[in-house]
Amino acid sequence: MKVHSVEEYINSLPEDRKIVIQNIRQVILKNLPEGFQETISYGMIGYVVPHSIYPKGYHCNPKEPLPFISIASQKGHIAIYHLGLYADQSLKQWFTNELSQHSKSKLDIGKSCIRFKKINEIPYDLIGKLCTKMSVQNWISLYEKAFNKR
Numbered sequence: 001m002k003v004h005s006v007e008e009y010i011n012s013l014p015e016d017r018k019i020v021i022q023n024i025r026q027v028i029l030k031n032l033p034e035g036f037q038e039t040i041s042y043g044m045i046g047y048v049v050p051h052s053i054y055p056k057g058y059h060c061n062p063k064e065p066l067p068f069i070s071i072a073s074q075k076g077h078i079a080i081y082h083l084g085l086y087a088d089q090s091l092k093q094w095f096t097n098e099l100s101q102h103s104k105s106k107l108d109i110g111k112s113c114i115r116f117k118k119i120n121e122i123p124y125d126l127i128g129k130l131c132t133k134m135s136v137q138n139w140i141s142l143y144e145k146a147f148n149k150r
Contacts, residue, residue, distance in 0.1 A: 020073075080116075
């Protein structure tokens with residue numbers, strides 16, 4: 001099912017997942033530095049650097065704004081995709097170290113994807129802190145160093 005708005009995405013979820021995604025969304029909106037824009041990106045709720053700030057867009061598809069964070073309800077977990085974790089190993093190390101103080105669950109993390117299988121153990125406070133760690137300008141600089149080889 002293709003969704004066209006954040007509300008449509010949230011309303012498409014089962015009730016238990018809907019509450020979790022709404023809670024994560026509120027934490028992100030409260031803590032994300034100014035300049036990022038909420039949208040539907042790649043079928044998920046996304047937080048991007050809009051073309052008005054970064055006209056080059058995403059190197060994979062310049063017509064798309066530069067992605068930063070996405071949240072999604074996947075089959076067996078809730079996922080938070082944070083591209084800053086992929087591009088900045090010190091940020092990923094900070095998050096990994098902090099998670100043990102905020103959750104009893106074993107860390108399940110990929111290059112940029114944090115997977116939460118137990119929806120009652122999501123560390124909302126830590127997600128909020130993670131959101132504050134990188135401004136739009138920090139992300140653009142890091143992105144251009146790490147990914148943009150044009």
